[in-house]
Amino acid sequence: xxxxxxxxxxDKCTACGLCTQYCPRHLSDSYNEGLSITxxxxxxxxxxxxxxxxxxxxxxxxxxxxxxxxxVPTCRSHAIDFSQKPKKKTLKVGAVIMxxxxxxxxxxxxxxxxxxxxxxxxxxxxxxxxxxxxxxxEGHVTCSDKSHPKRLAFIQCVGSRxxxxxxxxxSSVCCMYAxxxxxxxxxxxxxxxxxxxxxxxxxxxxxxDQARIRAEEQFGIKFVRAKVADVMGWGxxxxxxxxxxxxEHRFEPFxxxxxSVGLESPKDAGKLAKIGDFDLNKYDFAATxxxxxxxxxxxxxxxxxxxxxxxxxxxxxxxxxxxxALASAVMKEQRNAGYVVKTYPEEQAVTDDDEIRxxxxxxHCGINIxxxxxxxxxxxxxxxxxxxxxxxxTMYACSQDTQEVxxxxxxxxxxxxxxxxxxxxxxxxxxFQETLKDAGxxxxxxxxxxxxxxxxxCHAQEPDxxxxxSMDLTRMGxxxxxxxxxxxxxxxxxxxxxxxxxxxxxxxxxxxxxxxxGFEVHLLEKxxxxxxxxxxxxxxxWGDDPAVLLSDLQAQVKKSKNISIYTxxxxxxxxxxxxxxxxxxxxxxxxxxxxxTIDHGVIVLATGGSEHRTKKFMLGxxxxxxxxxxxxxxxxxxxxxxxxxxxVMIQCxxxxxxxxxxxxxxxxxxxxxxxxxxxxxxxxxxxxVLYRDLRTYGYAEDAYREARKKGxxxxxxxxxxxxxxxxxxxxxxxxxxxxxxxxxVTTNPDAIVxxxxxxxDGTETLxxxxxxxLTADEFFLEAHVKLRPVELSVDGVYVCGLAHSPKPIDETxxxxxxxxxxxxxxxxxxxxxxxxxxxxxxxxxxIGCGICTAVCPFGAIQMLKxxxxxxxxxxxxxxxxxxxxxxxxxxxxxxxxxxxxxxINAQITAxxxx
Amino acid sequence: MAKTKxxxxxxxxxxxxxxxxxxxxxxxxxxxxxxxxxxxxxxxxGAMAQLDKTFPTNDCSL
Numbered sequence: 001x002x003x004x005x006x007x008x009x010x011d012k013c014t015a016c017g018l019c020t021q022y023c024p025r026h027l028s029d030s031y032n033e034g035l036s037i038t039x040x041x042x043x044x045x046x047x048x049x050x051x052x053x054x055x056x057x058x059x060x061x062x063x064x065x066x067x068x069x070x071x072v073p074t075c076r077s078h079a080i081d082f083s084q085k086p087k088k089k090t091l092k093v094g095a096v097i098m099x100x101x102x103x104x105x106x107x108x109x110x111x112x113x114x115x116x117x118x119x120x121x122x123x124x125x126x127x128x129x130x131x132x133x134x135x136x137x138e139g140h141v142t143c144s145d146k147s148h149p150k151r152l153a154f155i156q157c158v159g160s161r162x163x164x165x166x167x168x169x170x171s172s173v174c175c176m177y178a179x180x181x182x183x184x185x186x187x188x189x190x191x192x193x194x195x196x197x198x199x200x201x202x203x204x205x206x207x208x209d210q211a212r213i214r215a216e217e218q219f220g221i222k223f224v225r226a227k228v229a230d231v232m233g234w235g236x237x238x239x240x241x242x243x244x245x246x247x248e249h250r251f252e253p254f255x256x257x258x259x260s261v262g263l264e265s266p267k268d269a270g271k272l273a274k275i276g277d278f279d280l281n282k283y284d285f286a287a288t289x290x291x292x293x294x295x296x297x298x299x300x301x302x303x304x305x306x307x308x309x310x311x312x313x314x315x316x317x318x319x320x321x322x323x324x325a326l327a328s329a330v331m332k333e334q335r336n337a338g339y340v341v342k343t344y345p346e347e348q349a350v351t352d353d354d355e356i357r358x359x360x361x362x363x364h365c366g367i368n369i370x371x372x373x374x375x376x377x378x379x380x381x382x383x384x385x386x387x388x389x390x391x392x393x394t395m396y397a398c399s400q401d402t403q404e405v406x407x408x409x410x411x412x413x414x415x416x417x418x419x420x421x422x423x424x425x426x427x428x429x430x431x432f433q434e435t436l437k438d439a440g441x442x443x444x445x446x447x448x449x450x451x452x453x454x455x456x457x458c459h460a461q462e463p464d465x466x467x468x469x470s471m472d473l474t475r476m477g478x479x480x481x482x483x484x485x486x487x488x489x490x491x492x493x494x495x496x497x498x499x500x501x502x503x504x505x506x507x508x509x510x511x512x513x514x515x516x517x518g519f520e521v522h523l524l525e526k527x528x529x530x531x532x533x534x535x536x537x538x539x540x541x542w543g544d545d546p547a548v549l550l551s552d553l554q555a556q557v558k559k560s561k562n563i564s565i566y567t568x569x570x571x572x573x574x575x576x577x578x579x580x581x582x583x584x585x586x587x588x589x590x591x592x593x594x595x596x597t598i599d600h601g602v603i604v605l606a607t608g609g610s611e612h613r614t615k616k617f618m619l620g621x622x623x624x625x626x627x628x629x630x631x632x633x634x635x636x637x638x639x640x641x642x643x644x645x646x647x648v649m650i651q652c653x654x655x656x657x658x659x660x661x662x663x664x665x666x667x668x669x670x671x672x673x674x675x676x677x678x679x680x681x682x683x684x685x686x687x688x689v690l691y692r693d694l695r696t697y698g699y700a701e702d703a704y705r706e707a708r709k710k711g712x713x714x715x716x717x718x719x720x721x722x723x724x725x726x727x728x729x730x731x732x733x734x735x736x737x738x739x740x741x742x743x744x745v746t747t748n749p750d751a752i753v754x755x756x757x758x759x760x761d762g763t764e765t766l767x768x769x770x771x772x773x774l775t776a777d778e779f780f781l782e783a784h785v786k787l788r789p790v791e792l793s794v795d796g797v798y799v800c801g802l803a804h805s806p807k808p809i810d811e812t813x814x815x816x817x818x819x820x821x822x823x824x825x826x827x828x829x830x831x832x833x834x835x836x837x838x839x840x841x842x843x844x845x846x847i848g849c850g851i852c853t854a855v856c857p858f859g860a861i862q863m864l865k866x867x868x869x870x871x872x873x874x875x876x877x878x879x880x881x882x883x884x885x886x887x888x889x890x891x892x893x894x895x896x897x898x899x900x901x902x903x904i905n906a907q908i909t910a911x912x913x914x
Numbered sequence: 915m916a917k918t919k920x921x922x923x924x925x926x927x928x929x930x931x932x933x934x935x936x937x938x939x940x941x942x943x944x945x946x947x948x949x950x951x952x953x954x955x956x957x958x959x960g961a962m963a964q965l966d967k968t969f970p971t972n973d974c975s976l
Contacts, residue, residue: 006956031964048957091950093927097942099934101960125964132966180969211970272929305934312969313962316934324941327926331947337924338948517945786968787937825944 001091005084006054007063008041012079013052014396015043016366019071019080020053027059029136033126036136041071041080045134055080076366077399094334095300095327098286099320100272102263102306105159105167113158113259114231118238119144120256121231124154124177127258131184141185141192141256145236149192149255152185153240154178155228156198160262160310161701168705169283171262171310172697175202178260179215186219195222195252197242200693204665205312206785206805207775209656225716231257245716245739263310276301283699285309290544291552293810294323294817302326309698314789315811318818321790325821329516335828348440350416350486357389358481359415360474361406363397363422365452372456374467378421381471385478389413397422403435410439417481421449421474442486444836444898449477472911479910483903487836492877494579494826496520497600501571501766504532505809506801506816507606508553513820514604515562519827522598523557524569524585526762530554532608533802536629538636540809541673541703549809574603574769577860577878578796579832602796602823605766605780606816609758609802612664614654617725617754622732625725625752628670635677643682644750648734649675650723651691653754657719660757662777664806667755668695672703674753675712687712688747690723690736715739725752758806770797771859779805790819794859795832795878798823836897837881841872845893848872852885852894861885924948932960 023039031044040059043051061068062082072080107116114121120143122130133139143149156178160171175198182194201223203212215221230241237253244250265284266272273280278296279287286296286303294302302323305316328335360382364370375393383391390413394402397420409415418441420432425448433443451470459466496519500511503525511521529535534550557563572586572595579601587594611629618625626634628649634642649671656663668691675687691714696704708714715738717723723736728746735746760779767774772792773781780799783791790798800819801812826832839861841852848870853861860878864871872894874885886894895901924947928939931953939949951958 001950001952033964044955044957045963048959048963050957052956054956091925091927092923093925093950094923094947095926097926097928097935097938098930099928099932099938100930101932101934125961128964128966135966176969177965180967180972184967184972208970304938305930305932307930307934313933316932317937320934320937321941324938324945327942328945328947331924331926334924335946339924339943339946340948785971821941821945825941828944828946 001089003087003089004057005086006052007057007060007080007082007084008053008055009079009081010050010052011400012077014077014079014366014399015051015053016076016368016396017043017053018074018076018366022070022074024068024070025059025061027056032129032136033123035126035129077396094331095302096276097320097323097327098272098276098278098296098301098303098307099305099323100266100268100307102310103266103269105261105264106165109159109162109165110259110261112164113155113228114233114238114257115259118231118233118257120149120238121259122256123259123261124174124181125261127181128177131181131188139188141188143256147255148189151237151254152182152192152194152256152258153252153254154182154194154196154258154260155231155240156196156260158259158261159264161199163705167262167264167283168702169310169699170202170697170701172202173310173312174260174262176205176208176211176312178258179203179211179221181258182221183211183215183219186221193222195224195254197224197226197228197240199225199227200695202693202695202697204663204695204697205314206779207662209661209663246742247740263306266307269307290540290542290810291549291813293814294319294326300330311698313786315814317787318789318815321821322814322817325513325517325817325824328821328824329513332516332518344437345440347442347486348416350442350445352485354416356387356417356482357413357415358387358417358419358478359390359406359409359413360385360388360419360421360478361392361394361397362451362470362474363394363420365423366396369422369452369456372460372463372466373451373470374463377467378451378470378474382419382421382474382478385475387417387482388478390415398428398431406432406435407439410436410441416441417445417447417484419447419449419474419477419481421451421470421477423452424450444487445481445484447477447481447484449473475913476907476910479906480903483900483906484898487897489836490834490838490876491831492579492834493831494601494829495581495599496827496830497522497598498602498604498823498827499524499571499581499583499585499598499600500604500606502532502606502608502801502803503527503530503565503567504606504608504801505534505549505553506608506803506812507532507604508557509813509816510604510606510800510820510823511563512553512556512560513817514824515560517820517824519562519824521563522585522600523563523565524571525565525567526570528567530557530565530567533610534809536633537809538632539673539677541669541700546809571766571769577875578602579826579877581796601827602798603770604819604823605772605792605797605799605803606801606819607760607762607766607803609760609806612654612660612757612759614659614754614756616658617650617653617752618727618732619653619754619756622725622752624732624750625754627754627756628667628674631674631751631753632670635674635681643678643685645682645684646686646747646749647675647678647688647751647753648747648749649687649689649753649755650725650734651689651694651755653756655757656692660759660777662757662806663695664757665695666806666808667757669700669703669808671753671755672696672700672707672712675707676703676710679707679710679712683710686749688749689714690717691715692717692719758802760803763803770794772797779803790815790822796826832877834876834879835881837899838876838879838897839874839881839883839885839894840897841874842893842895843871845891846871847891847893849890851888851890855884855888857882857884925950927952930960931955931958933962935960
């Protein structure tokens with residue numbers, strides 16, 4: 001590992017920003033895509049982690065030319081250190097995860113779209129910075145002549161689906177971000193007319209189509225299916241030339257053109273592959289296998305994120321969790337060997353009888369607070385308050401040395417409450433709580449007052465009033481601190497073991513991963529056999545055989561000592577909470593049902609889905625009308641005429657606003673795959689695919705291109721003019737509108753194949769059993785669509801596979817591995833930590849009305865029978881501390897830890913005192 | 915990867931500190947491993963830190 005110096009001591013730097021103000025050299029700001037100017041000594045953005053400035057050695061006058069050094073004396077914490085040298089470090093690790101991300105599309109490719117020639121042709125990343133409130137134009141989209149664009153165009157597939165620049169694949173994210181950017185632009189300026197030029201809108205992700213519909217219907221964004229042929233300057237505007245489906249050539253002027261750039265492999269992919277000794281695919285992304293998508297060709301090196309292939313944030317996060325789970329499985333012998341656990345001195349007891357001794361610190365935060373608020377005045381004011389035993393100003397309360405001072409003062413003055421009037425608790429409260437713990441005080445004895453965001457920043461023009469408000473807030477903080485009590489950090493022990501519901505590809509993969517990590521798994525399958533949909537899929541687009549995966553998974557699951565398999569079994573009841581579930585499973589044995597109770601820590605839902613056999617298009621009424629899976633079975637058979645001479649495939653049959661609201665993600669790939677299979681067996685076969693948007697995202701675009709090359713005809717249709725299957729005399733015919741002929745065509749093929757969607761299985765029952773929310777389409781709803789894609793809002797319950805949303809096999813496997821990793825976390829720890837901000841019910845005051853149980857969104861309050869009376873009780877491990885219960889309790893029997901009625905009343909009373 | 919104890923010290927290296935790398939690192943620590951998160955730039959966050967909002971909810975990206 002080569003460590004480059006940042007020339008700034010991270011322990012000393014307080015990120016005040018003075019150095020940047022004094023640095024004399026200008027530098028194009030790469031974080032803002034060169035749209036603004038920064039200095040060689042800078043930080044990319046305020047929220048950067050680590051929050052330490054750095055010096056760009058290629059731009060710094062001292063490092064390049066040994067002059068200047070102006071920054072050194074400006075730094076009040078003496079953090080600038082030009083003596084730092086590059087270092088080499090060798091590490092011994094058990095596994096490696098490669099997640100270097102993606103690279104940029106070359107300027108040469110962008111130049112084909114006028115980029116570099118016309119200043120108002122910008123990339124989507126540049127546009128992203130423009131719309132950002134903290135970006136170079138403070139959120140105002142600005143043309144080169146400083147005007148705001150009134151006509152805006154997005155051009156899709158720049159550097160994607162383009163063999164001209166060797167990127168034959170689809171980048172899978174651009175349609176989504178273009179829609180997002182267009183909507184944001186429209187929010188900023190509702191009068192701006194926006195057109196998106198596209199080939200196919202590939203919003204195949206969970207609930208993504210809804211956003212596209214919203215963009216069109218609510219925001220009035222125009223979608224035009226056309227490949228832009230030419231981009232050229234037209235006065236101060238830009239003229240786009242394009243041809244629409246009806247064969248007409250048009251041109252239109254725009255004020256600004258945004259290029260929706262694709263994702264390319266990272267620039268140093270080759271170097272990384274060489275160092276790591278693993279293979280790349282033909283597009284220079286990490287090469288992986290369909291059934292093992294996160295393993296590189298080298299054992300112990302895993303891959304996650306866009307380096308595995310272009311993908312969006314939730315899929316990257318899922319892959320990361322999956323890769324972590326795989327690394328955890330190969331390294332389970334070494335678990336906790338390198339893990340560092342911080343220890344604290346014994347906690348000093350603070351009781352109600354002890355004298356209240358408050359220490360107040362008021363922070364200047366460099367000039368951040370001090371230049372507006374009269375810090376000495378606030379400090380002096382605090383010193384006069386009752387119970388304040390110590391008070392002081394600090395230049396930077398968060399700096400390492402001040403932390404030591406705080407610890408020393410706590411001991412010297414026997415302080416038992418600390419009030420910090422400084423910046424935001426959101427960023428700094430944990431740091432100060434740590435300081436208290438280091439000094440032997442309970443972290444709940446800390447109180448933070450935000451006089452930066454709430455005073456110096458927002459009232460910068462009125463320093464007197466800002467100071468007055470700082471005094472008010474500090475007084476309120478002290479008043480609250482008087483009522484702060486030590487609160488124990490609760491831990492609840494975890495029962496090891498997991499229940500995985502569903503024995504398909506997802507369930508078996510998740511179970512195996514957890515078993516490999518060393519945990520006991522109960523795998524429930526409601527049918528008599530493991531396998532789920534895997535048994536019906538006959539091939540993948542890449543030529544893999546799902547039967548091999550199936551037999552492989554079955555063998556491993558059966559062999560594993562950690563997995564107990566229960567077939568013909570369903571979950572009957574589940575009670576408890578994360579780490580402490582007690583479930584009854586019901587197994588059908590002939591006519592009898594046998595029940596068994598299992599205590600376990602976590603639940604993984606992998607209940608799968610099945611083909612939606614629509615009643616439309618004469619499916620089930622005519623022999624030649626079939627689904628893609630029916631066709632797949634036929635093609636895998638031995639019949640001579642299994643590959644029909646003429647086929648019409650109808651995409652989105654019953655999907656996307658028909659029987660089903662959503663896109664099922666896999667059907668386009670399935671159609672292309674089966675079309676290629678037919679062509680392989682019967683090259684003369686005439687295949688027509690009627691589609692809305694052909695969604696062969698990622699590398700599947702290659703197969704789409706191959707199918708077209710082999711003569712498969714793809715014809716788009718509009719929702720308003722859907723194809724129809726009907727009886728005509730004795731035959732069953734398909735009629736559709738051909739956009740090139742501009743007429744309706746009727747044909748009588750040998751087979752009519754419907755690409756039907758996928759519906760979830762049994763989610764409704766489980767949702768009720770586990771209080772796990774569902775989407776409108778009855779898939780399980782994850783806790784956070786971007787960042788917690790496999791966790792549910794009910795702690796200890798995880799989801800993967802088709803139960804989450806329709807998806808292909810490789811994505812199912814990744815998601816199952818991710819769920820295995822996430823579900824293993826509480827089992828690894830052996831206990832669940834509960835933050836002390838949870839609700840507590842005063843049983844004497846509780847009248848057992850049950851309102852709290854009804855309003856709790858997390859199922860964290862249960863009703864108990866104590867004697868003959870009903871009483872509420874909080875399940876601390878499930879409580880998220882939202883406080884809804886406390887606000888609704890008619891007898892005020894519920895208090896929130898750290899925000900009790902006493903504390904809040906004291907604060908409000910103090911506000912009124914002057 | 916050899917499953918012997920001396921093949922490492924219970925630690926994993928994650929190369930790249932974008933959303934994928936950061937998520938992998940966080941998960942590995944929750945699974946009981948020490949992580950070396952290696953990032954070539956001055957801060958973690960990668961491309962996601964440049965984004966204004968995220969699709970489809972328009973949540974803040976930072």
